[in-house]
Amino acid sequence: MKVLVFGAGGREHAIITALLRDPAVTEVHAAPGNAGIARVVPVHRIDPSSPEQATGLAEDLDADLVVIGPEAPLVAGVADALREAGIPVFGPDAAAARLESSKAFAKEVMVEAGVPTAEAAVARDLEETRAAMDRFGAPYVIKDDGLAGGKGVVVTEDPAAAEAHAAACFEAGSAVVIEEYLDGPEVSLFVLCDGVHTVPLSPAQDFKRIGDDDAGPNTGGMGAYTPLPWLPEGFTDEVVAAVAQPVVDAMARRATPFVGVLYCGLAVTARGVRVIEFNARFGDPETQAVLARLRTPLGQLLLSAAEGELDPDQKLRWDLRPAVDVVMAAENYPGTPRTGDEITGLADAEQLPDVTVLHAGTAEQPDGVGNTRVVTAGGRVLAVVALGEDLADARARAYAGVEAISWPGEQHRTDIARRAAEGRITIPAP
Ligand code: AMP
Numbered sequence: 001m002k003v004l005v006f007g008a009g010g011r012e013h014a015i016i017t018a019l020l021r022d023p024a025v026t027e028v029h030a031a032p033g034n035a036g037i038a039r040v041v042p043v044h045r046i047d048p049s050s051p052e053q054a055t056g057l058a059e060d061l062d063a064d065l066v067v068i069g070p071e072a073p074l075v076a077g078v079a080d081a082l083r084e085a086g087i088p089v090f091g092p093d094a095a096a097a098r099l100e101s102s103k104a105f106a107k108e109v110m111v112e113a114g115v116p117t118a119e120a121a122v123a124r125d126l127e128e129t130r131a132a133m134d135r136f137g138a139p140y141v142i143k144d145d146g147l148a149g150g151k152g153v154v155v156t157e158d159p160a161a162a163e164a165h166a167a168a169c170f171e172a173g174s175a176v177v178i179e180e181y182l183d184g185p186e187v188s189l190f191v192l193c194d195g196v197h198t199v200p201l202s203p204a205q206d207f208k209r210i211g212d213d214d215a216g217p218n219t220g221g222m223g224a225y226t227p228l229p230w231l232p233e234g235f236t237d238e239v240v241a242a243v244a245q246p247v248v249d250a251m252a253r254r255a256t257p258f259v260g261v262l263y264c265g266l267a268v269t270a271r272g273v274r275v276i277e278f279n280a281r282f283g284d285p286e287t288q289a290v291l292a293r294l295r296t297p298l299g300q301l302l303l304s305a306a307e308g309e310l311d312p313d314q315k316l317r318w319d320l321r322p323a324v325d326v327v328m329a330a331e332n333y334p335g336t337p338r339t340g341d342e343i344t345g346l347a348d349a350e351q352l353p354d355v356t357v358l359h360a361g362t363a364e365q366p367d368g369v370g371n372t373r374v375v376t377a378g379g380r381v382l383a384v385v386a387l388g389e390d391l392a393d394a395r396a397r398a399y400a401g402v403e404a405i406s407w408p409g410e411q412h413r414t415d416i417a418r419r420a421a422e423g424r425i426t427i428p429a430p
């Protein structure tokens with residue numbers, strides 16, 4: 001099986017690493033990839049959000065399966081174009097990707113499917129925003145209705161800050177969604193879908209804020225771990241039954257079947273599980289941890305989903321050891337990152353047992369004396385992933401990798417998976 005993967009992040013490097021472990025996968029290509037991906041598979045310099053270029057490359061390569069990593073190509077209709085051309089694709093059509101690209105649409109489907117979520121109101125001006133804020137009370141949750149790379153949400157006790165975010169969204173032409181605040185720890189659950197059937201992966205937790213102890217602004221995600229020892233038994237099956245399957249059924253009824261991964265962003269609240277958001281793709285950086293543990297061959301699994309033949313009764317196989325990944329980011333991220341800094345210590349980190357370095361914002365540059373060096377080329381630069389005997393051990397291994405790598409202005413959180421390793425995560429009592 002020849003697989004073509006679209007995207008350039010750590011998630012795609014993780015997907016490719018897992019695909020290369022699948023004995024049925026004979027060849028993997030990526031577009032556009034990054035410096036780390038280019039070391040393991042051929043990369044192609046096309047724009048994966050262009051339906052013409054994406055389909056052209058898949059046809060030229062005679063790909064048996066295309067896996068779409070990020071949301072932008074999905075929203076641009078790249079999966080539609082590939083399906084039209086008869087190429088199996090893991091990733092939803094644009095109409096189904098609206099579960100991610102419009103929070104208002106996602107709410108509509110959740111209401112229709114009876115899925116538990118935060119109460120919400122859509123506002124198109126400041127007056128409507130203030131009315132909704134009064135209705136739900138503090139802390140205020142104000143979301144850009146459109147795609148914002150995980151950075152469009154402000155959660156604040158300060159009404160002025162809430163209104164300022166709403167005003168900025170209106171100025172940029174977006175509506176805003178105002179929500180009831182959800183207490184309780186967050187869970188990311190990835191559910192593979194073939195339009196009809198669902199197969200869940202192992203739950204993970206992401207760390208969204210830039211700073212330790214969840215200080216500072218939201219990012220795309222600064223680290224993750226899996227599995228979650230504090231979840232009640234049966235949690236995953238419950239979420240599939242109450243959330244994922246009803247949404248997949250609703251999308252099928254609407255004649256916009258969901259094929260790909262339904263990312264259920266959940267809060268485990270005092271009143272039960274609530275959906276915070278859906279994404280129409282794998283999460284980054286949760287995927288780096290989740291796929292590090294997957295032992296079922298990934299290529300065959302994604303192909304069966306793309307072809308509508310996912311077996312909902314199959315039991316996926318997992319490495320029993322937990323996985324932790326820590327994101328290393330460039331100076332000034334999540335603002336405009338500084339790029340072009342030389343990264344040192346990659347080989348040292350990669351030599352550590354059970355440690356993998358997955359690239360995101362990296363590029364190769366000639367060093368002027370006939371060799372190349374790896375430099376920073378984006379906000380989130382790398383994720384260091386480790387498996388360990390327990391969460392504390394996995395953390396220690398991942399952070400040993402992080403310590404080996406450096407560049408000027410590098411930043412990372414020091415508390416990824418710490419509270420879980422110390423047994424300090426609790427679900428609020430009803
Ligand atoms: P989203 O882009 O919708 O995933 O939101 C980004 C982050 O904002 C989430 O991961 C949560 O940490 C936080 N958040 C979003 N909605 C809520 C809510 N209703 N209550 C509490 N926190 C929220």
Ligand code: GLY
Pocket residue numbers: 150206220221279282283284285286
């Ligand atoms: N880790 C959050 C996301 O992928 O949206």
